[in-house]
Amino acid sequence: MKKSNTTGARKPRADGSSRFRKFRHGESNRKPIYKFLGIFTISLCGFSFILQQDAVQTAFVSPHLNQVAWVCGKVLRTLGTQCEVYESSIVAARFSVQVIKGCESIYPTAMLWAALLAYPAAFGWKISGLIGGALILFLLNIFRVITMFYIGVYLPSLFDIIHIYAWQALFILVTLAVFLFWAVKAAKPHPAA
Amino acid sequence: MGKPPKSIYRAISLFIAKAIFVYALLFLAWSYAIPTYLIVVTSLANKELQVIGIVKVTRLGPTSGQDDAVGVYHRAAAEMQEVLFDFRIETVHSSLPMLLSLILPVSMTIRRKLKVALIGALLLCFIDSLGCILVMTWSYTFLPDHHHYTPFSNSAFRDSVVNFLYYFYSSIGDSVLVLVIWVSFCWKSAEIGKYFREVIPGPHRG
Numbered sequence: 128m129k130k131s132n133t134t135g136a137r138k139p140r141a142d143g144s145s146r147f148r149k150f151r152h153g154e155s156n157r158k159p160i161y162k163f164l165g166i167f168t169i170s171l172c173g174f175s176f177i178l179q180q181d182a183v184q185t186a187f188v189s190p191h192l193n194q195v196a197w198v199c200g201k202v203l204r205t206l207g208t209q210c211e212v213y214e215s216s217i218v219a220a221r222f223s224v225q226v227i228k229g230c231e232s233i234y235p236t237a238m239l240w241a242a243l244l245a246y247p248a249a250f251g252w253k254i255s256g257l258i259g260g261a262l263i264l265f266l267l268n269i270f271r272v273i274t275m276f277y278i279g280v281y282l283p284s285l286f287d288i289i290h291i292y293a294w295q296a297l298f299i300l301v302t303l304a305v306f307l308f309w310a311v312k313a314a315k316p317h318p319a320a
Numbered sequence: 321m322g323k324p325p326k327s328i329y330r331a332i333s334l335f336i337a338k339a340i341f342v343y344a345l346l347f348l349a350w351s352y353a354i355p356t357y358l359i360v361v362t363s364l365a366n367k368e369l370q371v372i373g374i375v376k377v378t379r380l381g382p383t384s385g386q387d388d389a390v391g392v393y394h395r396a397a398a399e400m401q402e403v404l405f406d407f408r409i410e411t412v413h414s415s416l417p418m419l420l421s422l423i424l425p426v427s428m429t430i431r432r433k434l435k436v437a438l439i440g441a442l443l444l445c446f447i448d449s450l451g452c453i454l455v456m457t458w459s460y461t462f463l464p465d466h467h468h469y470t471p472f473s474n475s476a477f478r479d480s481v482v483n484f485l486y487y488f489y490s491s492i493g494d495s496v497l498v499l500v501i502w503v504s505f506c507w508k509s510a511e512i513g514k515y516f517r518e519v520i521p522g523p524h525r526g
Contacts, residue, residue: 160503164500164503164504168496175492179483179484179488234491235492237492238495292347292417295495296340297340299418299495299498299499300336300340300343303336303499304332311328
């Protein structure tokens with residue numbers, strides 16, 4: 128059984144410190160994490176706000192969806208699958224798929240960018256992370272659309288499950304992995320570490 | 321300039337591989353847990369709607385037809401049995417299996433893992449209940465006749481705020497919340513976190 132003092136008052140620390148005081152004076156070892164989470168959240172809300180604007184949707188998001196469909200169509204034809212691409216739709220004899228809003232890598236990229244911007248690294252590393260990370264996620268998304276196309280052709284009953292759960296989770300884990308690998312590269316360890 | 325040790329790359333790769341494996345297992349179990357989870361989440365959402373204090377509010381609950389759908393009912397007694405509309409639980413984007421698959425591979429004691437998993441699950445229940453209210457309110461924006469059943473005042477400002485929150489939440493917010501909960505509870509214990517805690521306050525490569 129856990130012991131408790133009878134008055135219910137919190138026992139003061141021996142050194143008179145508190146977590147809040149430590150945090151305020153920058154002594155808390157969690158302060159960098161809170162700072163990171165703060166900048167990350169603000170950046171992500173900013174990206175999300177920008178991406179939801181009609182002008183951005185028309186000028187950037189819709190053409191991007193068409194580009195994804197076009198690249199996927201090229202890859203599918205290279206793999207020997209006959210298909211046609213109409214705007215953001217990939218049409219084949221056995222199955223058709225449309226790349227819609229949410230099936231792109233823009234939001235995961237925004238999440239990765241927010242994390243890269245919040246992480247304390249040198250400017251050059253940030254630029255390389257922003258470009259490299261966006262490229263990796265774009266390629267991963269191409270792979271996702273192609274696999275979803277083939278799942279639609281050969282295993283249509285699994286299409287929804289894999290689309291909604293499996294790929295979504297995998298995308299987030301890959302984004303996390305990209306960030307962690309980049310962060311290890313971008314940060315210099317202490318001499319003592 | 322010291323290179324990062326290879327062990328940290330191995331630790332990250334191992335962690336991601338374990339998370340994928342655990343997610344695959346939890347994903348199989350999740351389909352069985354959805355009906356119970358849905359009852360818990362909608363009950364919580366109903367409590368929250370009552371706390372907001374509007375008398376004639378909407379009631380959320382499971383639907384009789386589908387196991388994975390949240391039904392939206394009018395609270396008014398005469399209309400209570402009639403589902404106005406419903407949405408599948410996937411729309412709420414519950415990331416509970418994802419959160420647990422990130423917590424369980426972290427190197428902590430079993431007791432702490434269970435404690436963190438429980439706290440994380442409760443937090444996510446609360447977030448998902450808010451997600452239900454958000455999806456419901458967003459859906460009401462397309463049903464102007466039913467605006468008076470929502471707990472929020474009817475205005476263009478309300479619609480734009482709900483619109484932003486809905487698209488943010490459904491596109492990336494649900495995943496971000498999972499990562500934020502994970503970082504908040506597990507970063508201290510994770511092997512990767514320990515490495516970064518030594519690194520973050522220091523100077524960085526230029």
